[in-house]
Amino acid sequence: MWHNFEIFAIISLATWILAIGTSLSDKLGKIANLTAILGTLSLAVFIVLLWTNLQRPPLRTLGETRLWYSFFLAISGYVIFKRWKIKLMLMYSLGMAILFLLLNYLNPEIHSKTLMPALQSIWFVPHVIVYMIAYALLGLSALYGLLGLYAIRKDNLKEDFVLKTDNIVYIGFGFLTLGLIFGALWAKEAWGHYWTWDPKETWAFLTWAVYLIHIHFRIKSNLSHKSVFLILMFAFVVLLICWFGINYLPAAQNSVHVYSS
């Protein structure tokens, strides 16, 4: 069945690239919608064919799981795009989906070949992907913070802009929560405990808590918009420490999450 993969992959790749390109334009929005759906359908058809052909769910090999990642990324990106009109979300998730398809197409091993046994888990990619989506959205919120500060300076900040920023934080925070929980479920399977205050876990919790405080602050406080935008930028700094800053922290030297070479 895999020898037919090329046809379906090329359809998905071509339509998704077209969707990314056209989503930028207001006039061509319809084309973006249509092509995003078409590309996802093409992949869905291939998964169904592969499933019937193998007579088992295609979830066993790395290549098979990558198909699902592409598929779910495309769907979740599209849903969020439709719901919240965040074009960047569509571009980002389709971009990631394309990357996974290309990996299958070119067929290199995605992980280092020597992946320690505990990391060889079905949770690996979902855990990482939801985190990447969260990081992308929260990074976007920090960028909105910067744009917001600029707008305040120019005295043309619109209330709508603040609400949009809040929504990006909400969605990003949602994905952050999923990442935290997926990580905990994985840790339970691999190490027998879902939470050990490993330094990465601690920083992940702190990042989560900073955004949680921010969200609550936004409900009832008389903080100026300027402070709100500054907090968002600060929160992203905490996130960055969690992401790769901990590699340099003395408390983290024995963590499995330190990305050593």
Place this chain on the structure above:
Amino acid sequence: MQNTKEKKSLWVLPWKYPESFLIAFALFLASLGIEFITGTTAPKISWPANFVSIALLANLSLLLYLLSKKRAVFKWFYSVPASIAGITSFVVPSLLLALIPQKPSDSLFFLYDVTSSWTYTIGVVFFLIILGTVTIKRITKLSKRNIGFFLNHFGLWLCIASAHLGAGDIQKLNMYLEEGKTTWYGIENGNRTEELNFAIKLRDFSIEEYPAKIAFVENSTGEIINQNNKPLMIDPHEGLQFNYKDFDLKIDKLLMSSAPVMNRFEPVLGMGATQSLKILKSNNEAIDTIWISSPSILYRQEMYQIDSSTIMLMTKPEAKRFLSEITVYEKAGAVYDTIIEVNKPIKIAGWKIYQTSYDETMGRWSTKSILELVKDPWLPSVYLGFFLLIAGTFYLIWTGKRKEDV
């Protein structure tokens, strides 16, 4: 959201941020006081004390909510400033945890063992009381919006309450198995044995290895050479071509289980067999045949001096997977064969059992296997919290923030 700051004296109702943070700070000081006066860490409570405590916490929240109908001061417990103060009292100890390397020590200085400290425990309890009160306040008014709120807040309450207070009931044992032998006890904290209601016989322990990496090592220091900020290491496979300085190298053979014979290696299966590589090295016209091998319990590691400053060698192989083939004898009578492997724990008689280690000095020739047995009776409650949170998260992603909340 205009700046309509009114100057309000402290402790005049309704309490806002200054009062909230002062309360949190007072609790923090009080916890330090308890820490130094009692000279003890916070007690780790177990069943049924932890269950009673959780029930008390929930009832306290309920009581605070009911009191808030009579006295305005209790409304503070479900106000946003109180929530933020609550989150902060959980976060501050976590921040210490994040910045200071933790080490179990006899020193009572809480900075080095934050999770056992009074500060941490009191912070979490304060957080739970606030979270609980807020949750109760909201479920009394059922609406679509409040369902999402409930999922998130109660889910979190359940996770944290059962994870923290349930921690005292977690039991962990190690089980050391030897091939051919049957073991019916586990070892707690390295010394106390505990008889189990089942026995395990290790039929076979096996390790599958990755091909050992090729590394280029500095002759004088013994350290792996860095190239582009990465250690110069290669994952070998047959047919792979690579080069080092002026030399073209090609892997001609990769033997996963071999032994030295004269000046080459031959495939063998016996104990102590090692991984080896036949590499063809060419420089201009001349072609050399090189054999290098991994260190093994039986054979010397074969290395190759590629030039005056560099040695090429094979590192110690890493385990790809390791697993125990076992027979389980339950006291209740059941006997069955099964496999236990890293990341694939199994359940026997209420224990969840993990493959954790083996006799590492023997590598893949280990005839010993180390298992970890975990009993965590509060897990279903924590997981229920997780799943409520996941559902609440989808709600959050879908609805976002309403305009009127701003």
